[in-house]
Amino acid sequence: MLIRIDQDFHEHLTDTEKTVISFLNSNVDKISTMSISDVAEQTFSSPATVSRTIKKCGISGFAELRYLIAKESKEEREDVSVNEIFNKSMLEVTNTIDHLSIDTVLAAVKEIRSADRVYLLSRGLSQLVAQEFALKLQILGFNIFEDSDPLIMQEITSHVKKKELVIIFSLSGKTPELLHAAENAASLGARIITITCGGPNAPLARIAHLAVYGYKHSHVSIKSVDATSRFPLYVISRILIDYITKQMSEEEEKAERTKEAKRKARYF
Template sequence: MIIEVNDNIIKKLTPTERDVVNYINSNLNKLSNMSIVDVAEESFTSPATVSRTIKKCGFEGFSELRYKISAKEEYNHDSKKVNEILGKSLIEVTKTIENISITNVLNIVKTIKESKRIYILARGLTELVAQEFNLKMQLLGYNTFLIVDPNIMMNICKTIEKEDLVIAFSLRAETKEIIESVKSAKKSGAKVVTCCCVRKSILEEYSDITIIGYKQSRTSIKEFEVTSRLPLFIISRAIIDYLII
């Protein structure tokens, strides 16, 4: 039994939601391989009902429930490993959202709207995050420039104006060219925003606003710097979605 049902929880559940709980507790050996849609179909309910039931029982969502089942079970080694992988993403998403300061998001949006030009800096795999962010900003009508070439970014930031804004995306916040560029921009009087996954970095020292995501310590491909950029995508989305609103 993965869901312990006490009197307080039973009072919150409808008869249909109790059926969902009974199904989950009776099918633990299958659940780690199932999606929320599968559970809804098997219990003759809907994904919304399954999600609501799980949350009433104290879980953040179906992903957390499935992850906890896989951590306990001994039925299927492969299923357990896949759920551990999915669990890493769940942790990254959850902790990044917890880290994001609402005040900082609001201040970034305000700064973006007040800026004449917006320069977006990124290097390596983080360029993929910056490319998407830049495209969406341009679709919203903002005057943005994506710069990934180290020499260009360092030269442009030396001639930047006070009405401009620099947004730096950097996972580890230690890329030399981005640090030098941000220093130059700050010296010119421009505003600087940093989106990274490291606290108390050099980049943060030179930034007006910093948003910090959560980075996993373990890397799947250890020979290369291919750590997940999911936290940066989440930060990027938070900014873009609020700009749209």
């Protein structure tokens, strides 16, 4: 049996949740190769219901459930390998989100929205994250400069102003060119945000006014060159963009309601 539940817990389950658990327990040999949508279809429920049921049973999600099943299997070695890969991505997302605090997200958003200009600096594959982040901020109307060239970074951070913001994307948090640029900006009083998986002891995290931390899995697929996934940095950048967008949208709606109220007051 895959999921064991006592009588008290069983009484707090809906009929649909009981059906899902029954299906999981009856099809242990198939679950590791199924998707959550497959399970939902077989139990005449929804992916959201399946996910909620699994979490009620003390398992973080469907990906972890598949991983646990495949790991215990002695025969389905291909299932084990694929589910380990699934689990790696799941851990990077969940642990990155766990590392974030609401206060940190709000502080980062406040820094971005109050800055006269935002400089986005990066190196290597982190540049792809910075470029996407820059594009979305530009669409939202922010004054953005994005660069990954060492010489240009040194030049622009030698003239950065106090009311400007420097955001540095760095997986390791210790890239020399980025650290040099951060030191330049800090010496001129500019605000600095570091988005990194290097942890609090990373040089870039120590020099920043605000550090936003992601989680990088210890397993690296390609080891001959630095091609490590920047997935955790993407997760953080997406959260920041989504919240900025939501905040701006709410402000626009509030302003529109105020404008409409004033118009009606004049009319009456």
